[in-house]
Amino acid sequence: MRESHVTEITQNKKDYLSLLLLADEQENMIDLYLERGRMFVLDDSGIKAECVVTDEGDGILEIKNIAVVSGSQGKGYGRALIEFVEEKFCREFKTLQVGTGDSPLTIPFYEKCGFTRHHVIKDFFTKNYNHPIIECGVQLVDMIALQKDLEKKRS
Template structure:
């Protein structure tokens, strides 16, 4: 397994990016200013885009694992790699995600704790309802981890 930085043509991974953020114009808001990493384990299995939010905070804007590869540690491996890569340069790694019973627990298992919430983020910013496991996702939850 190797993780490497993608320096150009980040949109070649749009299908993977859309797994985590299903509206392309929302991805366009952070993709070029973010740093993209890809996890390759006999083929691309996952990706992550991080942005610098200020002198102390690094944010995961997009992290996605191929559906057939979920649950075997690729997402956690990317997060751990990001922490090692940026440790000492930033004090907080944060992520904003839908208030979903399938995503929030993943981040909590990785050591993140809830920080704050933006009510109706997905209703106000997306052109269609975001449905996960039959439930409409409305709020954005921010979780943080000290690094």
């Protein structure tokens, strides 16, 4: 990533629906947070990734959606967006949180970015999605919430 830059998207967020659906495959679930969230896109000779964060109260900023374009995954774009969010919001929030399925695709990524498991939301995927969510051949049932202390970023 040589000349990449991050831009906040404040209007027409649905223009990025195909990218949002990579991380959250049901549009009505995206609709629950998209307008109240702050959306950022990373451009590196074209849009490579997006991230939507929301204020969940009590000093918690939550990543509701983060996705990297197919073909650009594994190149540091997701990590770069997380680092951008941490820097931008470390003085406003105490904790950065993300909820994801118990998947070998996502949990190790977040752990490498410094997140630790915090709590489990039982049956989240089976209760909130109108179809089974399958990753790596396994149906996702519970949501795993991971957190990272943002106060350490303040210096």
